[in-house]
Amino acid sequence: MRLTIVGSSGSMSGPQSAASCYLVQAEGPDGEGASRTWSVVLDLGSGAFGALLRHLDPAELDAVVLSHLHADHVVDMSGLEVYRRYHPAGALGPVRVLGPAGTPERIGAxxxxxDLSALDASFAFTEHEAGRVVEVGPLRLEVFPVNHPVPAFGVRVSGPAEDGARQVTLAYSGDTDSCDGLVAAARDVELFLCEAAFQEGRDSVRDIHLTGRRAGEAATQAAARSLVLTHLPPWTDAEVVRAEAAEAYGGPIELAVPGATWIL
Ligand SMILES: [Zn+2]
Structure with a gap:
């Protein structure tokens, strides 16, 4: 299983990065006796559709998982809809879209x-349900409610390791402040991709985002094996946030930058 950062800028696109978008891929049976690459995108925020084209043909996408419906996580679904519906080679048919209640209405807007039924040509929607495992090829997806001003979910993804010898797991926080759901999503994962939009001493409002320190605390509570910080807005110094996280978490900490890949 491998994770590629497509976009990691928080709350808006930035000079070096699109907004939230992460590509998770794994090799698995194609159902006809052969093996192929299965591809799932976590969020598709501002500017991310163009960046995604650097990594795969969206015709080969198997599912999109939307953590929540804030603009910086979903607006480029409009680009994906056009790509699938009006592709010059012919309509590509529906791709699975897993999201919170209201996802079809949000994309329709x-x-x-x-007429929301027009979206069915491009998307097959599944509403998030905590505790249910959704399988996409060899990938197993589970969502956990987290702490944000709108319904929001962390995502836990399990699948075959790149050597095929064992199962590995990663978690993505979506947008959240500290909460039990976040820790449950990240329990014992090999890689915890966690937002850290806020900074200690600068952003005092609660129940929206994590600081670097609170991301580190969640990684420690979850016993995550490694922490990758993401969703830093353009006005934030990444090294300040990384240092905060390091005060609360003793494992390896890296920063999500576009194009970075982790092979698990
Ligand atoms: Zn949000």
Whole structure:
């Protein structure tokens, strides 16, 4: 299983990065006796569709998982809809979209589509349900409610290690402040991709985002094997946030930057 950062800028696109988008891929049976690459995208925020084109043909996408419906996590679903519906080689058919309640309406608003059934040509929607495992090829996806001003979910993804010899797991926080769901999502994972949009001493409002320190605390509570910090807004010094996290977490800490890949 491998993780590629497509976009990691927090709350808006930035000069070096699109907003939230992460590509998770694994090799698995294609159902016809052969093996192929299965590809799932976590969030598709501002500017991320273009960046995604650097990594795969969206025709080969197997599922999109939306952590929540804030603009910086979903607006480029409009680009994906056009790509699938109006591709010059012919419509690509529906791709699975897993999201919170209201996902079809949210995407319909983006595409100015009054008749939501028109989206069925491009998307097959599944509403998030905590505690249920959704399988996409060899990948097992589970969502956990987290702490944000709108319904939001952390995502836990398990799948075959790159050598195929064992199962590995990663977790993605989505947007959240500290909460039990976040720790449950990240319990014992090999890699914890965690937002750290806020900074200690600067952002005092609660129940929206994590600081670097609170991301580190969650990683420690979850016994995550490694921490990758993401969703840093353009106005934030990444090294300040990384240092905060290091005060609360003793494992390896890295920063999510576009194009970075982790092979698990
Ligand atoms: Zn948000």
């Amino acid at each position: 983006l595409t100015m589509e009054d």
